[in-house]
Amino acid sequence: MSTTGANGVVFQTRGLTKVYDMGEVQVHALRGVDIDLYGGELLVLLGPSGSGKSTLLNILGGLDTASAGQVIYRGRELTTASDSELTEYRRHHVGFVFQFYNLIPSLTARENVAAVTEIARSAMAPADALTLVGLSERVDHFPAQLSGGEQQRVAIARAIAKQPSVLLCDEPTGALDSTTGIVVLEVLERINRDLGTTTALITHNADIAAMADRVVRLADGRIVDVHRNVEKKPARELRW
Amino acid sequence: MRALDQKLLRDLMRLRGVVLAIALVLVGGISTFIMSLSTYDSLVLTQAKYYRDHRFAQVFVSLKRAPESLQRRFLDIRGVDKVETRVVAAVNLDIPGFADPVSGQLVSVPDRGEPLFNALYLRRGRMVDPARDDEVVISESFANAHQFRLGDALSVTVNGRRKAVTIVGIVLSPEYIYEIQPGAVFPDYQRFGILWMARAPLAAAYDMEGAFNDVALSLTADANHDDVIDRLDEFLRPYGGRGAYGRQDQLSHKFLAEEFGQLETMATVFPVIFLGVAAFLLNVVIGRLINTEREQIAILKAFGYRNGEIGWHYTKFSLMIVAIGLAGGVVVGIFLGKGMSAVYQDFYRFPFLEYELKMSVVVNAALVAVAAGLAGTLTSVARAVQLPPAEGMRPETPTEFRATLVERAGLQRWFAQPTRMIMRHIERRPLRALLTVLGIASACGVIMVSNFQEDAIHHMIDVQYGMSSREDLSVSFVGPTSARALQSLKGVAGVAHVEGFRSVPVRLHFEHRSFRTALQGVESDGELHRILDKDLRRIKLPAAGVVMTDYLAKILGMKAGDWVTVEVLEDSQPVLRATGFARPKTFQFADVLAGSQPALRLPLVATTKQYLGVSAYLRRNVLNRLLEEGDVINGAYISTDSRYQSKVYSRLKDMPRVSGTVIREAAIAQFNQTMEQTILFFTMVTASLGAVIAFGVVYNSARIALSERGRELASLRVLGFTVGEIAYILLGELALLTLMALPIGFMFGRALCAYLVSQFESDLYRIPLILEPDAYSFATMVILTSAIISGYLVWRRLRCLDLIAVLKMRE
Structure with missing residues (x-):
């Protein structure tokens, strides 16, 4: 896949719709979403539970498929991509951070990162990635031996170690207290700034929006507001 | 090591309980498979080697008496390769401290050198000295049954004359792996034994000097087995030939072949069932195990692992489990197989055991196990990778919720919530x-x-033994005897009831099928020996025609109303002449076919349910008439008063014409x-x-x-x-x-x-x-x-x- 310049459009969605078929009922998670994401930008997706933000992120990351509409990643249409094309896309272009970390419990911090770097094209060394997130002392610990914040930082290290062009974070601080959450956000901020990784971050915490370049509000499967922060607040100054 | 392989090993360790339980199922299936097949293969191999090394003969025939000069003429018969004549005598034995009647067979060994056929394996002691007439070697089973030691003395009654002999050796013979008394269903090593004696003294004692009454032969590679038997029968008819037979009709071999046949069935059916069940279970449990990995599969997918890579990861996971089960199964299987082979070696008294585990057996077991494991793994992995990772990472949610049958029927108030959860979970x-x-x-x-x-x-x-053979003991006479002998049996104190029978060895023919067995003439209203129908009700023997074991009718392909052709394999002329009866007719099937002798043909009237052995029955008086003999028996069923049992035994021992006794208990x-x-x-x-x-x-x-x-x-x-x-x-x-x-x-x-x-x-x-x-x-x-x-x-x-x-x- 070709890459465009740092400030070009990375993602473009048009009329993006997702309907979950839950047996007798149909749940409309997305009802026609049009949005563009730009290279190097830090975007915060804000909205209450069930507003469709996770669904949007999952479709952008190739974890889920749309029911209708279009997603274009750097000029390439994702909505028509096959399963194996989506796999290749995830493998080389996207880093994920989940609310519940989703580490592999039987692997140490270093091995969790290695599980991803082993299949990537130009990955950094797992230890370097863990150093970037401030965990150089904890590389040989198993997830169960780490605090929630540390686990989430391992997850971030795992996501950035392959040097993805986009980093998608689904409520990365949702399971953490505010102090730990801010540490995690500082890491994400630094990655976005230093590595220039386009980052989309989901939260239902409006206070976090202050660190974004742009804030997109979703409600009931639609975009209700797009707002550009004139002045970004550093993550360490956030309070909630 | 790659991170994913690291995960594999740690997951195996974490799930060791489940892993071991699955492997255990496989160990059960594979070890049964290997134990059974290796035991069977080892026995067959051992038997073949034993037969070859000890030169088990291919054709056997016994006869009344023929001069030794005849021996060379056997070689003129087309298909005969080598020949050895022998003297074989039925004997009664007197064993100190053992009251029951014991009979045996005394077989000659050549005076010079090794026997050409049926070489003996010397377990202990030495072979007999040809110059001595008081030395015997005996079979190991017989020796063990009586705890005989070298040097022990026995009293043998040969030809009505009692003789003291000494045991000098204990042997095994390929010819008598099973020592079965004629007429018995199973070997009884206490009451029937095989003894060997030098030829010259045995011939002297049995009036067989310069003569023989038994022959063992081997065939040339191109010989037609059945043709040779027909020619031998014709050749030996003037000498009272009793019908030549091949290995498949040789008593010991036949029993062994039947046993091996059953072992083969068990050794193939059981393990196939076991392995099949184990494979099915492996498939199911590995499938379920992989299902519990659904979330991890989704994570791996989210990071860009390809379906093939995930499939291979879990394939390795289940192959490890299969490998543990396979290794355990092979080790346990070999251990049990060796143990079981040794038990059978002991039972069959093979002098040695060649344990053999064919590579193909292990390979087949491995293939089945691997295939079952992979099928379970791949179907589950395929199901798991089909889900978009976003869905896979969520806990599996049932898409349909519905009330169970019980609830829809309005019975839920009878069940507490947990019970309803159980029922819903099953229905879901x-x-x-x-x-x-x-x-x-x-x-x-x-x-x-x-x-x-x-x-x-x-x-x-x-x-x-409860409904059919109700006699306490049955005796057989050395040859056909006047039914008046029953009177003397009745006269023995302790004998309650006596019924005579006339049994004659025959070959039965129907269409192209034939079967060698005994035709039993019994009393139609006999109390002791009853013939039962398929519902186990007593059948009264018909006045004309035979009743056959249902299995025999099946072998011959006969149904009621068909006529069976009977070839009698007994020439009892000298005995009958001695007792003053008319000369019986000997039926030879070759003559029947050639038209020179009338066929003895009988209608099959009914079949009888019999689990042991195969026989054909008819009324004794009918059989006597067909054989053109008088009121003749050659055995009797006896019921005794248990208080006088030992007295009855010792009286029977003293009766010279009683050659064998089978005690029911x-x-x-x-x-x-x-x-x-x-x-x-x-x-x-x-x-x-x-x-x-x-x-x-x-x-x-x-x-x-x-x-x-x-x-x-x-x-x-x-x-x-x-x-x-x-x-x-x-x-x-x-x-x-x-x-x-x-x-x-x-x-x-x-x-x-x-x-x-x-x-x-x-x-x-x-x-x-x-x-x-x-x-x-x-x-x-x-x-x-x-x-x-x-x-x-x-x-x-x-x-x-x-x-x-x-x-x-x-x-």
Whole structure:
């Protein structure tokens, strides 16, 4: 896949719709979403539970498929991509951070990162990635031996170690207290700034929006507001 | 090591309980497979080597008497390669301290050098000195049965003359692997033995100097077996030939072949069933295990692992389990196979054992195990990777919620919420419930198969010795004898009732099929020896025609109304002349075919149910008339007053014309012993392996159900449910499925038994399909015990569910 310049459009969605078929009922998670994401930008997706933000992120990351509409990643249409094309896309272009970390419990911090770097094209060394997130002392610990914040930082290290062009974070601080959450956000901020990784971050915490370049509000499967922060607040100054 | 391989090893360690339980199922299946087939292969190989090394003859014939000069002329018969003449004599033995009548066979060994055929294997002592007339070597089984030692003395009655002999050696012979007294169903090593003596002294004692009455031959490579037998019969007719026969009719070989045939059936049917069941279970449990990995598969997918890579990862995972099971199965299988072969070696008294495990057996077992493991893995992985990772990472949510049948029927008020959860869970996942039920049912069936034979054998004994052969003992005479002999038997103190019989060796022919057996002339209204129909009711023998064992009719392809052609294989002329009867007619089938002798043809009137042996029956007076002889018997059934039994025995011993005695109780004991040492031993081993499989299945079902539902149950604990209450939800479901599995298992087991029974039919015996309640209750007990132990192990885990972890997890 070709890459465009740092400030070009990375993602473009048009009329993006997702309907979950839950047996007798149909749940409309997305009802026609049009949005563009730009290279190097830090975007915060804000909205209450069930507003469709996770669904949007999952479709952008190739974890889920749309029911209708279009997603274009750097000029390439994702909505028509096959399963194996989506796999290749995830493998080389996207880093994920989940609310519940989703580490592999039987692997140490270093091995969790290695599980991803082993299949990537130009990955950094797992230890370097863990150093970037401030965990150089904890590389040989198993997830169960780490605090929630540390686990989430391992997850971030795992996501950035392959040097993805986009980093998608689904409520990365949702399971953490505010102090730990801010540490995690500082890491994400630094990655976005230093590595220039386009980052989309989901939260239902409006206070976090202050660190974004742009804030997109979703409600009931639609975009209700797009707002550009004139002045970004550093993550360490956030309070909630 | 790659991170994913690291994960593999750690997951195997973490899941070691489940991994071992799955491997255990496989160990059960594979070790049965290897044990059975290697035992069978080893026995066949050992037998072949024994026969070859000890030059077991190919054709045998006994005759009245022929001059030694005839020997060279055998070689003129086309197809005959080598020939050796012998003297064989029926003898009665007197063993100090043993009251029962003992008979035996005295066989000559050449005066110079090794015998050409049927070479003896010297276990202890030495061979006989040809110059001495008072030395014998005896068979090891006979020696062991009486604990004879070298140098012990015996009294042998040859030709009516008593002679003292000394045991100088103990031997084994390929010709007498089974030592069976003519007329007996099973060997009785205490009451029948084989002895060998130098040719010259034996011939002198038996009036066979310069003559022989027994021949062993080998055939040229291009010989036609049946043609040689026909030519031999013709050649020996003037000398009282009793019909030549090949190995397949040689008594010891025939019994051995039947036994091996049954072993072969067991050694193929059992392991195939076991391995099949184990493979099915492996498929099911590995599939379920992979299902519990659904979330991790989704994570790997999210990071860009390809379906193939994920498939290979889990393939390695299940191959590791299969490898553990395979390695364990091969090791246990070889261990049991060697042990079992040694038991059979001892039973058959093979001088050596060639243990053989064919590589193909291991390869087949491995292929089946790997295929079953892969099928289970790949179907589950394929299902898991089909889901978009976003969905896979969420806990599996049932898409359909609905009230169960019970609830729709309005019965829910009778059930508490936990019970309703059990029922809904089963109804929501009917396929999984069905597979669990089938898994437990097949384990149940396997246990029934390995256990049913004991009941069947008891039933056989009841029918054979309780309803049909009701005599306490049967005696046979050295030859046809006037029925007046019955009077002297009746006169013996302690004898309550006597019935004479006339038995004649025959070859029966129908269409192109023939069978060598005895035609039994018995009293039509006999009390002691009864003929039974298929419903075990007594049949009165018809005035004209024969009644056959149903199995014999099946072998010959006959039905009632067909006419069987009878070829009589006995020439009793000298005896009858001595007792003053008319010369009997000897029927030779060759003459019948050539038209020079009238065919003795008889209609088949009915068939009789008989589990042991095969015979044809007709009224004795009819048989006497057909043989153109008078009121003649050659044996008698006797019932005795148990208080005088030993007196009766010692009187019988003194009767010179009594050549053999079969005691009913001894026959039953022998039958039981033979069964215990062969079939029941085998089934005992397989039953234990079946129990291992059963436990593996039940434990896996419980353990995997726990990993599938751990989160849900921990949540209930958080809500205030007690360990007992959540255990009820999990184990109640297992209990319900186990109970549902039992009747299906019974049906499955019964069908398997029926199949085995049909495979087991042989000349020796037919095992009836009898399943007593204890077969069902044993299988039930094994399954329930497995369920209780599994339940206990799972309950222990439920007690330490991590409640905090579940609260942190998203639901």
